[in-house]
Amino acid sequence: MKVFIPTPLRSYCGERHEVEASGATLAEALADLDRRYPGIRFRMIDEQDGIRRHMRIFVNGREVRALDVPLGTSDEVMILQALSGG
Amino acid sequence: MTIKTRKETISTAAASGGVALLVATRKGAFIFKTDKARSAWKISGPMFFGHVVSHMLLDPRDRRTLLAGARTGHLGPTVFRSSDFGKSWKEAAKPPAFPKAPEGQKGRVVDHVFWLSPGHPSEPAVWYAGTSPQGLFRSEDGGDTWAPVSGFNDHRMYSQWTGGEKDGTPDGPKLHSILVDPRDARHLYIGMSSGGVFESLDKGAGWKPLNSGCRVDFLPDPFPEYGHDPHCVKLHPLAPEVLYQQNHCGIYRMQRPEGNWVRIGTSMPKTVGDIGFPIVLHPRDPDTVWVFPMDGSSVWPRTSPQGKPAAYVTRNAGRTWQRQDTGLPRSQGWLTVKRQAMSADAHQPVGIYFGTTGGEIWASKNEGRNWACIARHLPEIYAVEATELGR
Numbered sequence: 001m002k003v004f005i006p007t008p009l010r011s012y013c014g015e016r017h018e019v020e021a022s023g024a025t026l027a028e029a030l031a032d033l034d035r036r037y038p039g040i041r042f043r044m045i046d047e048q049d050g051i052r053r054h055m056r057i058f059v060n061g062r063e064v065r066a067l068d069v070p071l072g073t074s075d076e077v078m079i080l081q082a083l084s085g086g
Numbered sequence: 087m088t089i090k091t092r093k094e095t096i097s098t099a100a101a102s103g104g105v106a107l108l109v110a111t112r113k114g115a116f117i118f119k120t121d122k123a124r125s126a127w128k129i130s131g132p133m134f135f136g137h138v139v140s141h142m143l144l145d146p147r148d149r150r151t152l153l154a155g156a157r158t159g160h161l162g163p164t165v166f167r168s169s170d171f172g173k174s175w176k177e178a179a180k181p182p183a184f185p186k187a188p189e190g191q192k193g194r195v196v197d198h199v200f201w202l203s204p205g206h207p208s209e210p211a212v213w214y215a216g217t218s219p220q221g222l223f224r225s226e227d228g229g230d231t232w233a234p235v236s237g238f239n240d241h242r243m244y245s246q247w248t249g250g251e252k253d254g255t256p257d258g259p260k261l262h263s264i265l266v267d268p269r270d271a272r273h274l275y276i277g278m279s280s281g282g283v284f285e286s287l288d289k290g291a292g293w294k295p296l297n298s299g300c301r302v303d304f305l306p307d308p309f310p311e312y313g314h315d316p317h318c319v320k321l322h323p324l325a326p327e328v329l330y331q332q333n334h335c336g337i338y339r340m341q342r343p344e345g346n347w348v349r350i351g352t353s354m355p356k357t358v359g360d361i362g363f364p365i366v367l368h369p370r371d372p373d374t375v376w377v378f379p380m381d382g383s384s385v386w387p388r389t390s391p392q393g394k395p396a397a398y399v400t401r402n403a404g405r406t407w408q409r410q411d412t413g414l415p416r417s418q419g420w421l422t423v424k425r426q427a428m429s430a431d432a433h434q435p436v437g438i439y440f441g442t443t444g445g446e447i448w449a450s451k452n453e454g455r456n457w458a459c460i461a462r463h464l465p466e467i468y469a470v471e472a473t474e475l476g477r
Contacts, residue, residue: 008161039177043161047183048193054160081160 001071003033004078012040021077026059027067029077044079056080098324098370100434103476106171107439108152109447110139110426113465115154117172119475124437124451127460133172140200141426144171144473145228147210153229155199155215163198165215167229180231182215182223184239194239196221201426202229203264206271216261220248220278222290237291238276238284247295247312253280262425263319267326275319275329282314283331299347301335317363318425325372332365332377332425339404350404354379358391358398358409364428368436368453373403376410376430376438376454378423389420397438397454413457414448421446426469441467 003021005013013019013036021036023029027049034041044055049067051057057064058078059071071077107118107127114132133139137156145151152172157163165178187193196217205212205224215223215232222235234240241247253259263277272289275296282297295312302314315334322328329340337351337360351360361382368374376399381387390396396411415421421442428440435453442448445464450457 008158038179039164042181042183043164046162046195047185048187048195050195052160052162083160 001029001073001075001077003029004076004080006079006081008081009040009043009079012037012043022073023071025067025071026057026064026069026077029071030067054082054084056082100370101432101474101476103474105431105433105437106144106473106475107429107447108142108144108469108471108473109441109464109467110142110154110469111441111445111465111467112138115139115142115156115172116464118447118461122433124431124433124449127449129461130172133175134166138198139468140198141202141469141471143202143204143471145204145213146473147204147207149474151228153202153213155202157198163196163217165199165202165229165232178225178230178232182217182221182232182234184221184234194219194221197258200260201262201264203266206266206268208271212271214264214266214274216264216276218258218260219254220259220261220281222261222264222276224290235290237286237288238293241293247284248278248281249313253313255279263316263331265319265321265329267321268323269326275321277316277319277331279317279334280313280315282312283316283319283329284312296340296345297347298345299340299349300331300333300338301349303335318365320365320367322367322372324370328372330365330367330375332362334361334382336360337362337365337377337404348404350400351377353405354398354407355409358396359383362423363388363425364423364440366428366430366438369430369432371401374399374401375404376428378428378440380422387420388422390422393418393420395419395421397440397450397457399454410450410454411457412455413450424468426471427467429470429472431472432474437472439470439472441470443467 021029021033104121109116114135116131118127120127140155142154152168154166164181166175168175184194201216203214211228213225213229222238223232225232265275267273274286284293285296316331319331327342331338336349338347339350354360362379366376381391395414398407400407431437438450443466447461449460
């Protein structure tokens with residue numbers, strides 16, 4: 001499946017804005033992403049499997065709040081950041 | 087007040103080479119370098135531009151490796167490592183993180199890596215990290231992978247010792263001041279804001295509070311066993327039986343093996359007080375200490391008292407203090423210096439450096455007698471670590 005990568009995380013994947021990952025759930029896809037691009041997962045998912053504050057993950061345009069969402073091979077995962085602060 | 091002191095100055099060679107300042111800021115890290123004259127400084131950076139860098143430290147054991155604790159406002163916390171003095175960096179493969187909680191239970195999450203300390207010289211690959219919320223982590227491979235120190239993080243008294251989230255500093259409660267006894271790799275100290283000072287004699291397996299004699303003016307019991315707010319704790323490397331701390335409630339000294347803090351800030355001028363964040367030790371004289379007082383009155387402005395910034399030095403373990411403000415603003419100088427943002431080099435005379443939340447770095451190459459501003463317009467400074475580029 002295609003995964004859209006936001007600018008703050010592109011240093012992990014050769015500055016690409018879109019990469020491939022596979023998995024039957026979002027958790028598996030993120031684990032695969034981390035295998036391909038080590039370290040990327042922990043910057044957006046904390047050690048309790050929570051999506052970090054300001055991180056937003058969308059599957060086919062719908063926001064998801066947990067990692068157990070099932071995925072198909074044609075699904076599109078979009079990772080975004082809702083920036084705030086100064 | 088009785089203070090046992092080692093009046094003799096421990097003899098060790100002063101450094102005579104260049105100096106580097108490792109500067110961690112809210113928007114990245116910088117390295118300032120100077121030659122042995124310590125007059126002109128060259129700046130490099132920013133590194134990790136846009137990251138909140140809490141601490142950057144040189145490994146004193148190999149004098150090449152740098153570690154930095156960083157996060158951004160939106161990405162998770164991590165540690166970066168450089169083996170070429172900051173020319174290139176590699177992220178830790180496994181940054182400090184609490185264990186995953188069992189299903190149905192709420193687990194702790196590291197918000198940021200606040201403090202880094204190298205391990206004992208006999209353990210050249212060991213590092214310790216302190217986090218917010220309070221957590222102690224250890225790396226045995228030079229900072230690449232980190233594991234929780236379970237003896238502390240899972241201690242049955244952890245919740246009582248660390249208090250709730252309301253008990254921490256404004257940007258989160260912190261574990262800091264990780265000190266390793268140079269005589270014994272198993273002997274550790276930590277400080278917590280809040281929580282107090284704690285000691286381990288078995289490399290972190292067991293811990294006990296070490297706060298006797300230290301006053302708390304924000305709890306009903308002014309002398310509790312724990313719950314204190316040490317802002318910065320230091321152990322003298324050449325006289326490791328001597329500890330100092332700049333506490334939320336004063337300046338203290340402890341002579342081991344006794345375990346009683348003696349307040350040495352009572353001899354500070356009453357109009358200045360003995361509240362502050364950093365405390366800096368002379369590298370060769372355990373009786374000489376610098377502090378940078380701040381206004382801890384009323385609503386705690388945390389700026390220089392009366393807008394007249396000054397360092398204060400004692401050369402007799404706190405019996406008397408001398409004001410050092412030559413070169414600093416004489417008025418309307420509302421400086422704030424954070425707990426990691428003041429340090430000393432190892433020259434003779436010793437160089438003292440501090441960074442402000444307003445992005446200035448001030449330097450003295452004569453032990454605080456004269457100050458000069460060597461940098462302005464930096465981001466908010468969190469840490470300034472002076473290190474020698476050569477002996």
